Amino acid sequence: MRFAIMGSGGVGGYFGARLAEAGEDVTFIARGEHLAAIRQDGLAVTSIKGDVSIQPAQASDDPASVGVVDCVIVAVKAWQVREAAEAMRPMVGPDTVVLPLENGVEAADTLAEVLGKGPVIDGLCGILAWIEAPGHVRHAGVDPFVRFGERDNHSSERISRLKAAFDQARGVSAEIPDDIKVAQWSKFLFICAMSGIGSITRSPIGVTRQLPETRLIIERMLEEIDAVARAHGVAFPDDAAARAMQFIDAMPAESTSSMQRNIMAGQPSELESQNGAVVRLGRAVGIETPTNELIHAALLPQELAARAANDSPGAHNE
Template identity: 70%
Template sequence: MAKIAIYGAGGVGGYFGGRLAEAGHDVTFIARGEHLTALQRDGLKVTSIAGDFTVAPVNATPLPSEVGPVDYVIVAVKAWQVAEAAEAMHPMLGQDTLVVPLENGVEAADHLARIIGRQHVIGGLCGILAWREAPGHIRHAGVDPFIRIGELDKHPSERVQQLKAILDGANGVSAEVVDDIHVAIWSKFLFICAMSGIGSITRAPIGVTRALPDTRQVIEDILSEIYQVARAKGIALPSNAITRAMAFIDSLPEKSTASMQRDIMQGLPSELDAQNGAVVRLGIEYSVDTPVNRVIHAALLPQEMHARGVEAGPSH
């Protein structure tokens, strides 16, 4: 039995943490607000296309200091909350604690490594269409859930294999150790950033935007810009990466929306800076033009600033 902390109990953390708890591991959720209250009072309810289940009672707390050292920390907060989580998780870090980020962006592992030490961090990503339906209730609506992990320096390691075995032992979870975790992270970033960007500016589900020729072209343009930035950064994406990303987008349920899109449509702070904003930022750093991502980022920035309580002043 492993001792595991799930930092963030939304769709990703709630589903995978729930499955690990269901498998008998000592799982503690770091959560807050009404969701925390519901978890502590009623346990965790997961409605899933892979089979509904409930975990009760649930270990949940807002304070990492109440948890103590754990074997693994799975970081499942929004990308813009990673640095804050890294600063707060120190009480949960023992000498051999392994920290795995499952964020949508491409910078989470670097943020964690800078704050808690690179020796604690491996690369990770997940695939799942899930969200918090209500306090204490997660809905998994699409995609067979998977987690991919790997050492940041790409070397094979026993600790990664041990984590894979733990994940594989949970129902409704598939785990894979990849040779180059950076390629895997950017491959996911391709489709999730394109899906987030087009969904956020159109407010339409992917079934609509992939079917209309004009919006489909925008999706392909977003993918092309991300691919060019990744290659300029030295990420060895395969030549068919765009085709594969588009095929995955075409395979999604018609009503699928990205979490960034849902946050923006609800007027909440979003991962705009970590997704389309990151493409623009890294494009500047590596001298790659990213006009489509730049327009998407600029078009959504006023609402993002408002959601964060930041008011833009006049430019001179």
């Protein structure tokens, strides 16, 4: 299959490299020093699942030059999805599949608004990875997985074909859940609570889950997100919030979320797509979310300042 990786950072760089290693035709969409390094020396991935180097690697900052592909993997940050959707139009033909791997639960809706419902499927992933240096991605934690499916959960040839491609890739497990919405919201449940508590405390999960005061905040966030999900028709099991807390309790003590790391570095973050989304989606169905609302409000001044700084001339460099 012909793949384009829209956003070739930790997530896109890792999964794209694994697909290329397996023999798929992969083009990395990147920019700045990262793009220059990939073009010159290829893409190197240092991974707990085995290192890989794609050399030479196909890379571009111009989707129009790539042309129509079989699958676009969207791995930009959640706040960049709409802009990415507009940019990827030249790569999306009548048979193209668009697979979002963002945190949050709104990326597919945003992509469908721009590209139409036809190409877009639902997806999520799990991995701890980042750009170590231009042209170099480091995968340091989590056994990497992708889960995806048609938005109404029906079986399709294109989903089977996509899974077959991932099944050939080393260091990736691919799954088609029975209910992609439940899978997506289950990840959102724990990652949003982990992001929120980590971002306001600036502490790793091992600290916040042990202190009774901060553990209570985590539990309240989980309860609110659970209620919002059910109000939006997500068929959660009765113990969804308890399962998410068990997952949080089982994580390495030093774990932090990407949102927390961005906020601590003074960078734009996924605040609006995580705790902000809980507040927004809750209001849409009449569910109050006071804990998420407080966290969102407390972090918003810094978020707006980081966005303003990032939008200034010369601030963009991937």
